[in-house]
Amino acid sequence: xxxxxxxxxxxxxxxxxxxxxxxxxxxxxxxxxxxxxxxxxxxxxxxxxxxxxxxxxxxxxxxxxxxxxxxxxxxxxxxxxxxxxxxxxxxxxxxxxxxxxxxxxxxxxxxxxxxxxxxxxxxxxxxxxxxxxxxxxxxxxxxxxxxxxxxxxxxxxxxxxxxxxxxxxxxxxxxxxxxxxxxxxxxxxxxxxxxxxxxxxxxxxxxxxxxxxxxxxxxxxxxxxxxxxxxxxxxxxxxxxxxxxxxxxxxxxxxxxxxxxxxxxxxxxxxxxxxxxxxxxxxxxxxxxxxxxxxxxxxxxxxxxxxxxxxxxxxxxxxxxxxxxxxxxxxxxxxxxxxxxxxxxxxxxxxxxxxxxxxxxxxxxxxxxxxxxxxxxxxxxxxxxxxxxxxxxxxxx
Amino acid sequence: xxxxxxxxxxxxxxxxxxxxxxxxxxxxxxxxxxxxxxxxxxxxxxxxxxxxxxxxxxxxxxxxxxxxxxxxxxxxxxxxxxxxxxxxxxxxxxxxxxxxxxxxxxxxxxxxxxxxxxxxxxxxxxxxxxxxxxxxxxxxxxxxxxxxxxxxxxxxxxxxxxxxxxxxxxxxxxxxxxxxxxxxxxxxxxxxxxxxxxxxxxxxxxxxxxxxxxxxxxxxxxxxxxxxxxxxxxxxxxxxxxxxxxxxxxxxxxxxxxx
Ligand SMILES: Cc1cc2nc3c(=O)[nH]c(=O)nc-3n(C[C@H](O)[C@H](O)[C@H](O)COP(=O)(O)OP(=O)(O)OC[C@H]3O[C@@H](n4cnc5c(N)ncnc54)[C@H](O)[C@@H]3O)c2cc1C
Ligand SMILES: Cc1cc2nc3c(=O)[nH]c(=O)nc-3n(C[C@H](O)[C@H](O)[C@H](O)COP(=O)(O)OP(=O)(O)OC[C@H]3O[C@@H](n4cnc5c(N)ncnc54)[C@H](O)[C@@H]3O)c2cc1C
Numbered sequence: 001x002x003x004x005x006x007x008x009x010x011x012x013x014x015x016x017x018x019x020x021x022x023x024x025x026x027x028x029x030x031x032x033x034x035x036x037x038x039x040x041x042x043x044x045x046x047x048x049x050x051x052x053x054x055x056x057x058x059x060x061x062x063x064x065x066x067x068x069x070x071x072x073x074x075x076x077x078x079x080x081x082x083x084x085x086x087x088x089x090x091x092x093x094x095x096x097x098x099x100x101x102x103x104x105x106x107x108x109x110x111x112x113x114x115x116x117x118x119x120x121x122x123x124x125x126x127x128x129x130x131x132x133x134x135x136x137x138x139x140x141x142x143x144x145x146x147x148x149x150x151x152x153x154x155x156x157x158x159x160x161x162x163x164x165x166x167x168x169x170x171x172x173x174x175x176x177x178x179x180x181x182x183x184x185x186x187x188x189x190x191x192x193x194x195x196x197x198x199x200x201x202x203x204x205x206x207x208x209x210x211x212x213x214x215x216x217x218x219x220x221x222x223x224x225x226x227x228x229x230x231x232x233x234x235x236x237x238x239x240x241x242x243x244x245x246x247x248x249x250x251x252x253x254x255x256x257x258x259x260x261x262x263x264x265x266x267x268x269x270x271x272x273x274x275x276x277x278x279x280x281x282x283x284x285x286x287x288x289x290x291x292x293x294x295x296x297x298x299x300x301x302x303x304x305x306x307x308x309x310x311x312x313x314x315x316x317x318x319x320x321x322x323x324x325x326x327x328x329x330x331x332x333x334x335x336x337x338x339x340x341x342x343x344x345x346x347x348x349x350x351x352x353x354x355x356x357x358x359x360x361x362x363x364x365x366x367x368x369x370x371x372x373x374x375x376x377x378x379x380x381x382x383x384x385x386x387x388x389x390x391x392x393x394x395x396x397x
Numbered sequence: 398x399x400x401x402x403x404x405x406x407x408x409x410x411x412x413x414x415x416x417x418x419x420x421x422x423x424x425x426x427x428x429x430x431x432x433x434x435x436x437x438x439x440x441x442x443x444x445x446x447x448x449x450x451x452x453x454x455x456x457x458x459x460x461x462x463x464x465x466x467x468x469x470x471x472x473x474x475x476x477x478x479x480x481x482x483x484x485x486x487x488x489x490x491x492x493x494x495x496x497x498x499x500x501x502x503x504x505x506x507x508x509x510x511x512x513x514x515x516x517x518x519x520x521x522x523x524x525x526x527x528x529x530x531x532x533x534x535x536x537x538x539x540x541x542x543x544x545x546x547x548x549x550x551x552x553x554x555x556x557x558x559x560x561x562x563x564x565x566x567x568x569x570x571x572x573x574x575x576x577x578x579x580x581x582x583x584x585x586x587x588x589x590x591x592x593x594x595x596x597x598x599x600x601x602x603x604x605x606x607x608x609x610x611x612x613x614x615x616x617x618x619x620x621x622x623x624x625x626x627x628x629x630x631x632x633x634x635x636x637x638x639x640x641x642x643x644x645x646x647x648x649x650x651x652x653x654x655x656x
Contacts, residue, residue, distance in 0.1 A: 033584040064587035
């Protein structure tokens with residue numbers, strides 16, 4: 001078999017064997033080589049310049065990783081959440097901004113995959129599998145963050161078309177994607193139970209973008225408003241049945257959360273790699289700082305937490321691929337644990353590296369900034385804990 | 398456009414050692430990789446194929462384990478891999494290597510273009526590309542940094558020079574050697590890896606390519622390595638310090654001393 005050509009990271013590869021298949025190892029290796037050769041050399045500059053990583057997404061496309069997001073029946077080679085998790089973890093080891101843009105493409109097509117008609121699937125998924133078209137997911141609005149029920153965007157039946165009005169906020173890949181899955185109220189009296197999902201395409205009449213946000217981290221990703229002003233789209237762009245939009249959103253997020261969790265695992269691993277390598281070479285009081293027990297214990301905790309997070313995320317993704325009736329609790333648990341871990345481990349990596357860790361010459365400063373978003377988007381970790389708590393309340397009734 | 402890419406398997410530069418007794422490279426236990434320049438030659442070939450259609454054949458002379466780089470080439474977009482391998486090739490210098498590759502190319506049939514790396518990171522001679530072109534009586538350009546124009550009949554390329562570049566147009570079939578500036582190679586793709594997993598590498602022996610025994614291997618190699626050594630470090634070195642302006646004036650003073 002082809003040998004892994006990236007010894008720098010592989011030296012750190014002494015962790016649990018998850019019995020990956022040959023295809024799964026290929027996915028991981030491909031994503032890792034992309035991170036090593038393409039992403040890592042460019043990440044600091046993209047971050048500094050607040051620049052969307054279009055070129056890197058094209059590199060990811062050339063390596064066929066977009067195909068992992070789409071099942072074979074629609075031109076991809078994906079087999080489910082677990083394969084996607086493997087790819088995302090390794091990309092995030094390079095840069096969470098780039099990995100987020102890729103993940104959002106997967107998120108954007110999930111509503112079509114979960115609830116869309118065969119026609120919609122055949123129309124949109126093959127071009128995403130090729131990496132030719134990128135996707136995005138539009139739920140959040142200025143008054144509807146954690147409380148998705150607060151959305152105001154409407155879609156009115158205009159006879160031969162749907163007419164959408166409203167503004168989506170903070171949409172990853174906004175302005176860069178071709179395909180947007182957007183939720184809007186088709187029956188406002190019913191509130192969120194009267195919502196439906198639609199595909200809006202870049203270039204649709206009445207569809208435009210607001211300003212690009214200037215963010216703390218994941219600056220290689222684009223976060224923008226989607227503005228719909230009498231935006232007219234063909235009738236067949238409705239995803240699933242009218243009124244099922246919110247259910248589709250909930251199912252989408254249940255499947256996608258392990259992806260965000262895996263970004264946390266990859267990021268934590270990257271921070272641990274940097275910190276451990278540095279601690280071996282930094283000498284104070286005549287010794288490498290890794291010989292001080294206080295530093296060793298921090299590194300040990302970072303390693304324990306990262307491996308524990310990986311185990312939970314892989315388990316959750318495999319659980320989802322077994323198509324359980326309800327995956328919310330497991331999916332929320334892995335998202336909370338892995339992203340809290342990423343925040344903790346990246347913060348500790350800066351601590352292990354002291355003042356050098358705080359400087360932009362070293363990558364852990366960016367890693368710590370990038371970690372924060374993982375606790376916020378795709379449902380804050382407070383909201384995830386609500387979901388888990390409510391589920392426990394039901395289970396122990 | 399049918400393209401042949403010559404690919405050499407080389408020891409990873411990070412751990413190259415010389416055997417002090419034999420004065421040859423100690424290759425045992427050293428990780429083998431695709432010669433870095435050849436990754437760029439392969440990438441250019443795959444881009445030309447994507448643009449103009451045709452096929453890309455990866456060709457290597459080497460021991461059986463050189464199959465690995467050919468499989469890697471397939472995972473990066475080559476259609477097939479051909480390994481020229483025979484004990485009789487052992488000890489080949491650049492002349493014998495060029496001769497052997499030329500004989501193999503003739504067996505492979507019609508082609509429009511041969512791409513080589515500028516040099517191999519172990520042998521480092523940069524002779525095999527031009528040598529191969531001479532054997533095959535092909536027009537060639539070395540150190541190509543950019544393909545400006547490509548069609549079925551001709552190429553227009555930029556040749557890197559110390560002080561800029563030349564623009565050269567040449568008819569096909571032809572041979573180019575490329576420098577790293579020419580492109581950024583892609584990483585092996587998933588579909589490519591699946592393909593490589595199933596691929597069969599064609600192996601050609603000295604007999605298969607109808608090589609003359611006196612022209613191959615040690616017998617066919619006019620180069621004799623007399624001695625390999627590390628030069629003594631020169632001791633009379635001085636570093637200037639201070640601001641850039643201070644260093645420049647110190648340097649000017651120093652040069653004056655020699656005038
Ligand atoms: C960089 C970035 C990219 C994003 N990408 C997308 C995207 O692609 N698509 C999309 O639709 N959205 C996207 N979002 C939006 C994101 O999902 C929301 O920001 C998130 O859901 C939280 O909403 P909010 O920011 O309005 O916070 P709020 O809901 O205002 O929450 C503020 C605080 O209150 C807490 N809180 C709120 N309600 C409760 C409660 N009931 N119990 C306990 N605590 C509570 C929250 O946990 C949080 O700490 C993105 C956001 C960012 C910052
Ligand atoms: C002074 C000297 C010392 C040498 N010492 C040794 C030694 O210690 N050990 C030893 O094993 N050999 C040695 N050689 C042997 C030999 O010359 C080279 O390894 C071989 O001929 C290729 O030359 P190169 O590596 O300089 O390739 P270059 O001419 O630098 O390579 C240019 C391009 O030609 C192509 N190419 C080169 N070789 C091959 C190949 N085998 N298959 C396919 N494409 C190829 C590639 O595209 C490559 O990028 C030595 C030669 C010389 C002149």
